[in-house]
Amino acid sequence: MWQMRMLLKLSSVHVSVDCMSTPSLSPGLLQLLWFVRIVEAGSFAEAARRAGVTTSAMSKALARFEQKHGVRLLHRTTHALSLTDEGDRLLSQGRHLLDSLAQIETSLAELGTQSAVGRVRVTAPTAFARTCIMPELPAFLHAHPEINIEIQLGDEMADLATRGIDLAIRSGSLVGLPGHISRKLYSFPWVACATPEYLQSHGVPETPADLAGHTQIGFRNKGTGQIDNWRFVSPIDGKTIRYVPRSKHVFDDAETAWSIIRAGFGIGWAPAWLGLDDLRRGHVVEVLKDWRIAEEPLSAVRLEKRHTPARTQIVMDFLATLPSTWKI
Template sequence: MDRGDLASLTAFVAVADQRSFRAAASRLDVTPSALSHAMRQLEERLGVRLLHRTTRSVSVTDAGRRLLDQLRPAIDQITGALADLGQERSRPMGRLRIYAAGHIAATTAIVPVWDRFLSTYPDVNLEIHVGDGPIDIVDRGFDAGIGPHDHAPADMMAVRVVGPMKVAIVGAPSYFARRRPPRTPDDLARHTCVQYRLAMDGSVMEWPLARNGQTRRMATEGRITVNEVELAARAAIDGLGIALTFEPFAEPFLRSGQLVRVLEDWSPTFEGFYLYYPGHRQVPAALRAFIDMVRAARGAPLVKCPLENPFTRC
């Protein structure tokens, strides 16, 4: 059966229900002559008369009645499925799958709003997958991805969901009780630093520093290596060395006094994260609602920073 047969069978059900070509044609938004021609073609293809017709009335033949009894549940199911799709255009529902390129992207963009999002939209199931770098989100069945702007393919829509983030270089008061805090980047050579191993190539990251247009990348030494900025902050809290992390992860511990900030004048700001998705037409209601909520929560300014995020280099 081709698509033309499905349309003809749907038209047959309408004629049988209305018992009138004119009324059925009005319901289907076609002309009565076009509808009558479609019914004759259907009968010729099937080799069975489905309708008795005169200039005054229309009725269903016995064969037409048997076909109608079998067709109606299927037509009703199709109509219901289309109605559900119509609801989805206006009401967020179903499963929303989002890929986050790294733990930082998930923590800064999704975690702050996921409780409110699920409470606001009880018909949505949220699935988050955290990976190490860019992937083909369409091929992997994701509705959207979150990562640095250069992870978004050129043919996709991209909106900023996390504003620029400043680096924080921190250590515990107990650590600085034993060693003088660094005043210049070169002073880091005399300190134990928490190493950060990049997931994509396995290299140990050099610390990116910047001040007044001057940039430097510092190789540091230390006895502990991590691959998460939150874990780096935790290592610093425990006095294992100086760590390079982001302000959002360090701020609570700076306020509580568990961490002390150093080299703030050498701490650069890096571009935040973007949510990217295919196309700008017929965006699923759940995805549109998520984008709106994340952007409203962050209040992220549309400012592009020139420095790449060292923790997401690939």
């Protein structure tokens, strides 16, 4: 039984505690619990079998208890055990202690179940939430009616503690976030792209320098107020190239920017997940693929805590099941 296994571990380890710590269970109390299990099993051999120890170890543990306290708890014969008066008095107290341990185990189990119920607050980039999370969310909520979801849309790194956020979905580097833990969910490429019709009319760029002859569609980052640079890696020397787009059309909403790319008004640079269906169906095609930057990680960030509620873990596992590859 679990109590006996726990006792075996505790009896073999001496834990040092300071004066401000909760007192540990003494060896004498541990041996008292062994005594109760011997009585309940009806023999040393059966008690030892249930605990997964030898009969000798069980017998010696009880003998040490009796010797230390100067009492005899059991009359031992070849075929039977019987309680002494002292053993009879201690048995009820020992059973009370075991009952208390069992109640604690039940309470812990209930707490574990309850932690899988309740609200989980998630913050995620607006376009990612709408494009990748929301299409899959109804099926998840049907499968987990005990979980309540609150999704806050935004690209800034929120103060998770102040806003009561359980998980933040963020891309790129997460260095410099003390007190937080991140779990990589998947990675994705950024792609330069346009419609086949646009490229047929204006030509296909072969290097980033060729982009100067094309209509460019830019994205203004709400956090910085600046139009995002496009990034490439030279297939010749591996050097990173930051390209400053000369954008004819600029949007501060990623989905809106994609809709203009999709409508054939120019070349844009975007995360592949934003238009995955269009890219896979050929409605939009990638250009400068040989110059594509390394894939960027997308992670779930949470506050560093000793215990993560089961409901938060369930939601995090759900997010990790979203498409993990972005092959186009």
